[in-house]
Amino acid sequence: MKIVIVGGNHAGIAAARRIREDYPEDEVYIFEKSHEVGFVSQTIPLFLMGQQKLDTQGNYTNPDEIRKLGINLYIETEVTSVDVKEKLVKYKNEEKKEYGEIVYDKLIMASGSYPSLPPTGGKVGESLFLIKDKHDALVLDHFVQHAKHVAVIGAGLVGVEVSRILAKRGLQVTLIHARKRILNDYLDDVMSIETEKQLEKEGIRVLLNMRARNYETVEKKLIRRPRVKISLGIDDDITVDGVIVSTGFRPNSYLLAGQVETGDKGAILVDKYMHSSNPDILAVGDCATTYMDLIDRNVYNPHASDAFRQGAVAGINIHEKKQPIGLTTGTYRFNMEDFFIAKTGLTLFEAMEQGWDADFVNYRNEVINSDDFASGCLVYERKTHKVLGIQVLGTRDISYYVNTFSYAIQTDAVIEDLEFSDFYFEHGYKDPMSFASKVLHLIREKEKEALANQEEDNS
Ligand SMILES: Cc1cc2nc3c(=O)[nH]c(=O)nc-3n(C[C@H](O)[C@H](O)[C@H](O)COP(=O)(O)OP(=O)(O)OC[C@H]3O[C@@H](n4cnc5c(N)ncnc54)[C@H](O)[C@@H]3O)c2cc1C
Structure with missing residues (x-):
């Protein structure tokens, strides 16, 4: 089978690598318009802070490594059109004045996004x-x-x-x-x-x-x-x-405009197998929609973490729909030194907008004899205590909690499931209880108070 991938960054590379792993007999072509592959945008803040070099520390792979995997990689080559009926992709290398076309069996769009x-x-x-x-x-x-x-x-x-x-x-x-x-x-x-x-x-x-x-x-x-x-x-x-x-990103989906269904912000609409409305076209990363399970909707969610996951899942599903992508919770950690922010799942506002009977508790823990602190906000379903989301921030980094809580959301956990989990002890804080124990304690306090108020109202 001949597979053509448009775009050689996270989503395209992840798809190509997975196809190589699962279907070594397939022919894989990647067309990438820039001169490089695997550039991590998170390097930009680090470069601007003077902490990393763009030319030597920004890319996790290079064209030689990709070609060694048996992938036909064309760099500095822009795909100029896709004819879905003929399954024909046209491309050009402006520098070398080379123009060509290729017929695909399957096409993966991984063309990313552009700033609005x-x-x-x-x-x-x-x-x-x-x-x-x-x-x-x-x-x-x-x-x-x-x-x-x-x-x-x-x-x-x-x-x-x-x-x-x-x-x-x-x-x-x-x-x-x-x-x-x-x-x-x-x-x-x-x-x-x-x-x-x-x-x-x-x-x-x-x-x-x-x-x-x-x-x-x-x-x-x-x-x-x-x-x-x-x-x-x-x-x-x-x-x-x-x-x-910095008003956000827009999906680079114009090559398929009018040829496949599009969704939020014009991103290529895909299902949980990363298949588009055309059975021979898959789309991944910033050019595609993401199904957010907690809100039961396809949205535009341009995150690197999704680009890698979606790319690999598309690779698995290239011949047939085999494996749906795992639950997407929108997990994100900001690239900010000395003030850390991370989140996963729904905010209280989003949860209520979606009709969840949700509430939240906010917990701030201070470091002993210091101005340093860590603060967390847990969003949960009132009746069941199901975890719906958390946000953490502070001068002390507790971002790692969002991965744990992302998994809790994925496994439909309630906060009680985490209360006595064996997490390592974090020393130095005024309150030595774990985050999970503390938020549950706050929920119990909140519920007791609500009950007392209700009893007072009734009497
Ligand atoms: C400053 C910054 C910081 C970020 N920080 C984070 C973070 O902390 N966490 C996080 O999850 N996400 C972060 N992101 C978002 C993340 O970088 C993107 O979600 C990710 O790059 C998407 O990968 P992608 O492969 O889908 O698309 P892209 O990275 O946009 O790559 C698409 C590729 O396709 C190529 N291409 C496009 N059109 C064509 C064509 N016609 N022919 C050939 N090639 C084509 C492009 O040249 C590009 O290489 C950040 C983004 C920025 C800008």
Whole structure:
């Protein structure tokens, strides 16, 4: 069987490797438009912090290693069209002026995503900066060496990470977010507020409930770049040296536009086997939808962890539907040094929106004689105590809990199942109880209080 994969990053590589493992007789082709494979975007924050080198520490594999597996890898080769009826893929290598086409038996789309751009205008690389690949990272790094004041638009995961890094590099940073709380897709308000406080402590000005309506370029000789005046629709317009746009990602699914069904944000709609609406086309990673079990819906969830899982599952299911992907809980850990955030499952807001009779407890543990702390927020079903999600943050890293709780969600565990689990002892805290024991204790307290209130109301 001839299998063509479009895109040679996490999802494409994971699919190709798994096909090699399970079906060594198949012919596998990967077309990748850049000159490299396996670039980890999480290296970008580390590079901007001066902790890692982009050219030597950003890629977990290279073209030679992939070819040694017997995979036909074409780099610097862009797929320009897919004809689903003819099963025909056309490609070009612009540099070498080479053009070609290939007929597939099965196609795996692993073409990833691109950063969403504001409708407000502005020139990318001059006054607007994006964060997705190595090129973006180098351009941004060069720019910030000369800049004094930047605006970051969008306080999602990338916006918050980059704001902190640039503030630590001595820039004046204004973080502008259209919603009432930062990280609103990841955290409940109490945790968002804690993070906002941390950002403000680090000197970042956080503007909430505000949208950049217009960017007007104004000249400034000092850094030989135009400055940008951002209209916020209030008196408080700001003028900055550049704008970093981090308003999320969009699926790169245009090659199949009108040829397969699409879902949330135009991502290629796939089932739990990573099959699209066309039986010979699978889609994985940032170009595809993700089925989120807890909300019983296909959503757009562009995470590296999913790209690897989905790629491997597509590899297994390339001939026939054999193995559905495991439960997706949206597990994520932020790339932030000295202030750690991680989450899995639903926030309380999402849980209630989905009709769960949910509640949450928030627990903050302090380190003895220190300002350091770790805080956790457990979301659970009120009646059964089924775990629905957790969020953790703090200057002490307890992110590892989210993996444990992700598994708890997957196995339909209730919080009591974890209470006396044999977790290693974490010393140094004022409260030495384990996180699971502590949150269960808080739930019991909350329930006792509710019962007492009810009895008082009844009497
Ligand atoms: C700064 C940053 C930090 C992040 N941090 C995290 C994190 O901490 N945790 C996490 O889970 N996720 C994180 N992510 C998201 C994560 O990087 C993506 O989810 C992941 O890269 C998706 O992998 P992918 O293979 O599906 O797509 P991509 O990485 O987008 O790769 C798609 C590949 O397809 C190629 N391609 C596209 N079109 C064509 C074509 N027509 N022909 C040939 N090749 C093509 C592209 O060149 C690219 O190499 C982060 C992202 C960024 C930008």
